[in-house]
Amino acid sequence: MITATDVAYHPPPPGEPDWAETNFFGFHVPARNLCGATYLVARQGLGVAMSDVTLFDRLSLDRKDSLHSHTRQHLIAPDDLASYALPTGLRVRSTRPPYDYELSYHGSEGVEFDLAFAALMEPHDIQAGGSPEGAAxxxxxxxxxxxxxxxxxxxxxxxxxxxxxxAVDCVDTMDHSWGPRPERRTGPGGCWLSAHFSPERAMHCLFTYEWSRPPHEQYTFVRGYVLDDGEVHEVTEASMRSTRVGHVPVARELIVHDCRGRLHRLFGTAVSGTSVGWFAAMEIYYLLYRWESDGAIGHGAAQENLVTSGFTEQNVRLQAPGTGSRCTPCPS
Incomplete structure (x- = not known):
């Protein structure tokens, strides 16, 4: 169960230097295909933090095409996650923990925002409840x-x-996490996504993601919920398939079953997106989707994380004798 104290730090266990605490907030303006995000990774045991503020309104993984990209990899970790101000110009304050927050940013290039986040539900604890059948x-x-x-x-x-x-007036999803986050990871990546249709109807899911598998086997469901008329219903089963340009998921089909036995089918098309540098050892795409479900139109963002060591390990294997080369020889 999530309580007001979970907005603050969760001290790392002794001898666990990879422990990290993350704080994420997103917002969007559908009429402009505009999406924004703030992300903080604080490593309390080391006393350091990474902060990022990103804004974009077109689909390009070249950060030069973003409206604004302000990443600082080496900051002193804030003393208190419930209320902090960073040298980047970002301020976050929990006004009614763990539900409501104020965010402000006064950055360079004339980019500023003042936003209020007001919860529409109880926080969804990923550790609560049993593991759904077939989940990660x-x-x-x-x-x-x-x-x-x-x-x-x-x-x-x-x-x-x-x-x-x-003007910003949208429904979006924030998150807060804590646990070991090594700088160099192995294993599958992940996908975090939300679809928001109104203050009364939204959906959120987490998946692991393995890029080397066939398209219909790449995602394994972890946890999720359906928000319907102010009530939260646990997702019991979910599957997803993406259509890609390279590794970029430009379209998605999501099928969700909730604990009431209801089936939800969603189709998402990316309207804008960029890459973000939240973890140096991962390739992370952050995209805004236009979602359709049962005739309703909504919007919501997705983070798709690719663990770069999986690619580089394969590249090394391809150098072994008898496996051929990754490059086509030049004609003599």
Missing amino acids: PADILDTHFRGHFDLTGRVTGTLRLGEQVV
Whole structure:
């Protein structure tokens, strides 16, 4: 069960230098295909933190095409995660922990925002309840999901882009997690995604992701929920398939079963996206999708994480005698 104290730090166990605490908030403006995110990775045991503020309104993994990208990899970790201000100009304060938050940012290039996040539900504890049949193995929950909650809420406020002032009024999902997060990882990547149709209807799911498998076998469901008329219903089963350009998931089909026995089928098309540098050893795509489900239209973002060691290990294997070369020889 998530309580007010879970907004604050969860001290790392002795001798676990890879312990990290993350804090994520997102927002979007569908009429402009605009999406924004703030992300903090604090390693309390080491006293350091990474902070990122990203804004984008087109589909490009070249960060030069972003509206704004402000990443700092070497900051002093804030003393208190319930209320902190960073040298980047980002401020976060929990006004009603663990439900409501205020976010402000006064950065460079004339980019500023002042936003309020108001919860529409109880925080969803990823560790609560039994493991759904066919879900990801328990060791996933013992690693970087050892502690984790997701929370859907309404985000309101203003965003300034130079001389432009953009109103923000959307439903989005934040999360907070704690556990071991080694800088170099092995094993599968992950996909975190949400679809928001109204303050009364939303959906959120977590999957592991293995890029080397066939498209219909790449995702394994971890946990999720359906928000329906203010009530939260656990997802008991979910599957997903993505259509890709290279490794970028430009379209998705998501099938979800909730604990009431209801089936939800969603189709998502990426309308904007970028890459983000939240973890140096991972390739992370952050995309905004336009979702359709039973005639309803919604929006929501997805984070797709590829563990780079999986690619480099394969590249080394391909250098072994008899396996051939990754490159086609030049004609003589």
